[in-house]
Amino acid sequence: MKRKILLSALLVFVFASLLLAGCGSEEEAGGGEITIGALLPLSGDLAEYGQNVQQGINLAVKQINEAGGPLGMELKVVFRDSQTDPTALRDGAEKLVNVDQVPAIVGPMIRTDVATPITAPNHVVIISPSNTPTWVTELDDDDYTFRTTASDAIQGKVLGELAYERGYRTAAILYINDPYGGGLAESTGEAFEQAGGEVLGVAAYEPGEVTYMMQLEELAKGDPDVLVLIGYPESGVVILRQALSEGLFDQFLFPDGMQSEQIIEDVGGDYLEGMYGTGPGAAETESYENYLNAYEAEYGEKPATAYTENAYDGVVVIALAIASAGEEAIEEDPGQAIRDHMRVVANPSGEIISASVDDFKKAFELIGQGEEIDYEGAAGSIDFDEYGDTVTPILIWKIENGAIVPVRSEVSE
Amino acid sequence: MTDLLISGIIYGSIITIGAIGLTLMTDILGFFNFAYGDFFTLGAFGTLAFLAIFPDLGTFTGLSFGWTMIFAVILSALATVAVMLLFDFLFFRRLRNMGVTSLFMSLASLGVSFILRAIIYIVWGPKVQYYSREIQLSRDLGLGISMKVDELFILICVLFLVAMVFYFLKYTKIGKSLRAVSDNKMLAQASGMRPSRVIMWTWIICGLLAGVGGTLYGIQVQLNPSMGWNFMITLFVAVIMGGIGSFWGAMIAGMTIGIAGEMVTGLLQNLATAMQLQANISVYKPAIAFIFVIVILLLKPQGLFGKPKFNLKQ
Numbered sequence: 001m002k003r004k005i006l007l008s009a010l011l012v013f014v015f016a017s018l019l020l021a022g023c024g025s026e027e028e029a030g031g032g033e034i035t036i037g038a039l040l041p042l043s044g045d046l047a048e049y050g051q052n053v054q055q056g057i058n059l060a061v062k063q064i065n066e067a068g069g070p071l072g073m074e075l076k077v078v079f080r081d082s083q084t085d086p087t088a089l090r091d092g093a094e095k096l097v098n099v100d101q102v103p104a105i106v107g108p109m110i111r112t113d114v115a116t117p118i119t120a121p122n123h124v125v126i127i128s129p130s131n132t133p134t135w136v137t138e139l140d141d142d143d144y145t146f147r148t149t150a151s152d153a154i155q156g157k158v159l160g161e162l163a164y165e166r167g168y169r170t171a172a173i174l175y176i177n178d179p180y181g182g183g184l185a186e187s188t189g190e191a192f193e194q195a196g197g198e199v200l201g202v203a204a205y206e207p208g209e210v211t212y213m214m215q216l217e218e219l220a221k222g223d224p225d226v227l228v229l230i231g232y233p234e235s236g237v238v239i240l241r242q243a244l245s246e247g248l249f250d251q252f253l254f255p256d257g258m259q260s261e262q263i264i265e266d267v268g269g270d271y272l273e274g275m276y277g278t279g280p281g282a283a284e285t286e287s288y289e290n291y292l293n294a295y296e297a298e299y300g301e302k303p304a305t306a307y308t309e310n311a312y313d314g315v316v317v318i319a320l321a322i323a324s325a326g327e328e329a330i331e332e333d334p335g336q337a338i339r340d341h342m343r344v345v346a347n348p349s350g351e352i353i354s355a356s357v358d359d360f361k362k363a364f365e366l367i368g369q370g371e372e373i374d375y376e377g378a379a380g381s382i383d384f385d386e387y388g389d390t391v392t393p394i395l396i397w398k399i400e401n402g403a404i405v406p407v408r409s410e411v412s413e
Numbered sequence: 414m415t416d417l418l419i420s421g422i423i424y425g426s427i428i429t430i431g432a433i434g435l436t437l438m439t440d441i442l443g444f445f446n447f448a449y450g451d452f453f454t455l456g457a458f459g460t461l462a463f464l465a466i467f468p469d470l471g472t473f474t475g476l477s478f479g480w481t482m483i484f485a486v487i488l489s490a491l492a493t494v495a496v497m498l499l500f501d502f503l504f505f506r507r508l509r510n511m512g513v514t515s516l517f518m519s520l521a522s523l524g525v526s527f528i529l530r531a532i533i534y535i536v537w538g539p540k541v542q543y544y545s546r547e548i549q550l551s552r553d554l555g556l557g558i559s560m561k562v563d564e565l566f567i568l569i570c571v572l573f574l575v576a577m578v579f580y581f582l583k584y585t586k587i588g589k590s591l592r593a594v595s596d597n598k599m600l601a602q603a604s605g606m607r608p609s610r611v612i613m614w615t616w617i618i619c620g621l622l623a624g625v626g627g628t629l630y631g632i633q634v635q636l637n638p639s640m641g642w643n644f645m646i647t648l649f650v651a652v653i654m655g656g657i658g659s660f661w662g663a664m665i666a667g668m669t670i671g672i673a674g675e676m677v678t679g680l681l682q683n684l685a686t687a688m689q690l691q692a693n694i695s696v697y698k699p700a701i702a703f704i705f706v707i708v709i710l711l712l713k714p715q716g717l718f719g720k721p722k723f724n725l726k727q
Contacts, residue, residue, distance in 0.1 A: 044639075047539035177696045204693045208643055210427075210634050213420040214679050215695045218686075234541050238635055244548050245561060246416065266635075268546030 033074040034330070036318055037096035038311075039107035039115065039126075044084025045207060045234045046109060048262055049305045053129060054079060056308030057106055059298050060315035067360035070322035071330065077315070078102065086114050093118045103334030104321075106314040109307065110180055112136050112145060120144040123335035125342070127318065129310035130280070132256065133183040137387045144339055146388035148310040148317070148379055149280050152184045155255060158394040158410050159184075159228070159278045160191025163253055166276055168226040170198050172219035172249075174212075174239065176231035176257070177204040184230050184255055200224045207235040212242055220248040228253045237266040244271050256280055259306050264402050272399050279306045281395030281409035282379055287354035291378035294356070310392070313377035316355065320345035320375055323367045346382045350374045415557045417675045423564050425671020426571040427630050431644065432651035432663035433578060434622035440595045440658030441615045444518035448500070448526035449623065450641035450648065452493055455529060456627030457636050458537050459489030464544065475552075475562035477545040477632070490624025497620040498613070500525055509612075526642065533638045542636040567629050574625060575664060578618065582660065587614050595658050647699075654706045656719025665717060673705050674698050 038057050041050040057077060064075050078100045080092035089108055093115040096102050104125040108115050112131040119126045120141045127146040128136070134153045139145055163171055171192055175181035181204065189199045200222045203215040216239070219227065227249040229236055236258050243249040244267070254263075254277030264272050282288040291309050296302055303309070318338060322330055324345050325337035345363075350372025353363045363373050375382055380392030393409040435449050463485035472479040508521055551559040582588040587610070593601040594611045602608060630640060651670055655662025678701050682694045694701075709717065 043534065043539045177693070204696045206696050206698070209698065210424050210630075211420045211675070213417055214675060214682065214698070217416060217679075218682060218695070234635075234637065237541065241548055244550075246551050246559075262540070266541065266543055266546065268543075268548055271548065 033076050034070065034322060034334075035076040035078055035100065035102055036315070037100055037102035037105040037107075037124075038077050038079045039082050039089065039092045039096060039105050040079065041084040041109055042079070042081040045232045046084045048233065048260060049109060049130070049307060050082075050084075052303055052305045052308050053109065053311040055299055056129075056295070056303065056310075056312040057315050059295060060312040060319075062298075063294065063355075063357045064316065064319045064360055066357045068364055070319045070364070071327055073322075075315075075319055077106075082108050084110075086111055089114050090118065097122045097124050103330075104318045104338050106311055106318070110178075112147070113139060113179070116141045116145050123333055123339075125318065125335055125338045127314040127342075129314055130256075130307040131180075132280075133179050134187070135179065135183065137389055141388070143388060144335070146314075146317075146342060146384060146390075148313045148377065148382055148390055148392070149307065150380075150392045150394060151389060152180070153187055154391070155278055155394050156184050156187025157191045158396065159253065159255055160188045160193075160197075161195050162276060162278060162396055163188075163192050163226060163228065164195035164197045166226075166253070168197060168224075168251070168253075170200050170222065170224040171226050171228055171253075172201045172203075172224040173199060173228045173230065174203050174205060174215055174219060176235070177206055180257065181230050185228075188228060188230070188255070205231070205235065205239065207232070209235070209238075212239045213246070215239075216243050216246065216248050226251040226253055228255075229258060230255050232257045233260045233263050233266070237263055240267050240272075251275070253277060256306055259397065259404060261304060261402075261404055264399055264404070270402070273402070274399060276396065276398045276407070277404075279395045279397060280310060280379065281393035281406075282309060283381075283393050283409060283411065285354070285376065285378075287356075287376050288378045290354060290356045309378035312355070313375075313379050313382055316360070316377065317342055317346050317375060317382060319360075320353075320363055320367070320373065323364055324373075342388075343384050345373055346375045346377075346384060348374050348383060352376050414676075414679065416559065417679045418672065419558065419560050419564070421672035421675035422668070423560075423567055423633060423671075424675070425668035426568055427626060427633065428647055428651050428671050429664050429667030430571055430574060430622055430626035430629065431648045432655065432667045433575065433660060434619040434626070435648050436652045436655060436658055436660070436663040437591070437595075438615060438619045439652060441591060442505075442518075442612065444515040444522065445649070447519060447523040447645065448529055449522075449619070450643070450645035451526045451529040451533070452497060452620065452623040452641065453627040453630070453644060454533055454636075454638060454641035455496060456489055456493045456624030457631040457640065458533055458542075458627075458638075459492045459624065460485045460628040460631065461537070461542060461544065461636060463488045476566055477547055477549050477563050482544070486625055486628050489628060490621045493624035493627075494617050494620030496529075497616045497623075500529075501612070501616055530638060530642060537638060539638060544631055544636070563632055567633060570625070570629060574622065578622070579660065581618065587611075591615065591618075650703060650706050654709055654716055656716025659716065659718035662716055662718030670706070674701065677701050677705065 040053055061075050061077050069075050080096055082089035082092050096105055106127055109130045112128050115126055116139050125144050130149050132152040134151050173185050175185035201219045203219055205212055205215055229252055252275050256279035259277055259279040321338045321341035324341040329337035353359045353373050353375045355378045366373050382390050393411045395409050396407045397404050398407050438446050467481045470480040549561045549563055551561050553559045590606045590611055651666040655666035678698045
């Protein structure tokens with residue numbers, strides 16, 4: 001009995017301290033700082049992406065604060081790990097909304113559909129740096145869901161056309177069995193057939209399996225010219241190693257999910273030399289150059305995986321939107337205020353702002369004077385349409401001397 | 414189809430190594446040890462750590478590794494045993510002395526598994542790793558069989574270990590007392606066997622198997638901090654299907670799950686293709702292996718070779 005009493009006392013104490021913590025952070029928001037959230041896969045299949053994107057976010061936060069911060073407040077960010085797992089993602093979103101009580105979240109990298117039902121009703125803006133599937137456009141989100149990357153409808157088109165352009169006439173497609181893989185496999189196959197190629201086989205795979213021989217043998221029937229592997233590096237490398245060691249495929253094409261130098265290192269040798277892929281591109285803009293220089297100065301290396309600039313843009317747009325909304329609106333309903341000002345600061349008309357501390361300073365000044373601004377991001381021009389989507393260029397890359405080298409960027413309408 | 418059979422046999426043999434350890438542990442310690450998979454992972458990463466320490470002594474002809482690997486595996490297996498005994502000393506021994514139920518012990522092992530995994534993440538990071546980044550090409554061995562030399566090594570290694578464990582249980586004094594405890598705990602104690610000694614030897618055998626098994630998994634697939642945890646479901650199924658405590662059961666169930674997963678799914682996929690169905694059966698490979706298990710359990714609830722007396726309430 002004694003133990004039960006102790007236990008319930010402990011529970012009460014924990015709840016009370018949680019409540020107090022909640023109250024505390026709300027009070028602080030009105031004062032000298034404002035906290036936003038970030039929901040990223042810091043472990044699991046996409047850990048490498050998540051950790052690099054985290055660096056992009058930290059860079060943006062640092063620069064925004066150097067420029068004086070939105071409304072003179074210090075911008076802070078709480079990170080939650082989505083573990084590349086929908087359950088952990090849902091949990092992380094709930095914690096950001098209910099415990100951390102943030103008005104806006106950068107993320108998630110994939111599965112926006114899991115986060116939206118939690119964030120939208122609570123008036124929390126989410127801006128994904130990388131969730132590319134076509135269905136994100138149509139989520140029921142009360143306009144609280146944005147993304148700073150292009151839809152897969154566009155990437156699939158470029159990937160399918162690239163396959164034909166590279167001289168492949170028959171192809172097999174192996175995709176990860178999730179909404180990203182299925183959508184991209186379909187749009188890639190369509191584009192390849194429209195260009196004049198023939199898709200001989202399509203198969204799905206579950207990540208984390210020990211062997212993928214069955215799918216690979218099935219797809220190798222008819223001896224297609226190329227295997228389009230739509231997935232993520234962790235299991236993707238297992239597939240590549242099996243395909244190579246069994247001699248089933250030696251030509252591959254990759255989408256953004258596989259755009260990681262880790263795959264070259266992990267597959268080993270020079271088997272992947274000369275292979276092509278697509279990913280989120282950046283136009284050769286001043287903004288992008290500024291970003292790359294700042295990133296290199298901060299971390300001593302170029303971003304190792306994609307989407308760091310898209311996340312950077314997400315933070316900047318949120319900060320500018322906070323400034324544009326003004327103190328009163330932010331105190332009343334910060335999420336809604338940010339949502340309503342995302343397009344105001346990012347879409348055309350107004351002074352162009354690129355990615356640099358000086359420009360952010362200028363932006364905060366202009367907003368203070370009631371002038372209009374148009375943020376041209378590091379990842380693209382970041383003009384949100386009515387669905388919160390942006391069109392960013394698609395990069396075509398190839399593997400050369402063991403590194404991923406950009407070939408060209410394609411801008412599609 | 415033979416390629417699928419071979420890849421099923423290799424997978425099955427790795428399951429077998431894990432399942433033999435888990436079935437012994439479940440039977441003698443009297444609870445499902447959820448942390449066993451993470452000891453598997455620890456064994457694999459331990460080998461990676463020792464590989465980095467030792468000088469490279471070259472590779473065996475045809476294999477992707479050499480003497481360094483052999484030394485590393487042995488040390489890693491011993492290290493896994495040491496960590497297991499440490500955890501037993503810190504947690505499980507105390508709980509045993511308190512006389513808690515097997516359900517409670519299982520829950521405690523769940524906690525241990527989280528601790529272990531967290532340590533592995535902290536030490537080695539979330540990145541996937543490989544022992545060797547060279548890709549081995551399959552070789553044609555005639556009769557339509559082609560396999561990698563590494564795979565042949567895994568098979569031989571598993572056969573050797575299985576034989577060793579069998580010899581240990583059957584012919585050594587301590588092995589006999591393990592079997593005696595497994596048969597009847599009370600009687601074994603009454604005949605003067607020290608439970609603490611039997612338990613220690615169980616950890617040692619299971620730790621060695623986990624260390625080597627994890628490394629073999631790493632050679633065949635990859636090293637991943639959550640590999641053992643994910644592998645646990647398969648191991649549990651093999652143990653339950655074979656019958657808790659049954660050496661031969663674990664072996665036959667392990668091979669069946671490995672081979673059936675590949676072959677049955679492959680056959681169904683061919684059937685669907687022949688009927689011109691647009692179906693992606695390959696994705697449901699784990700499910701198909703488990704349906705198989707359910708059918709067996711419905712026919713024989715104590716598992717293929719299980720002792721009818723065993724029940725989980727015990």
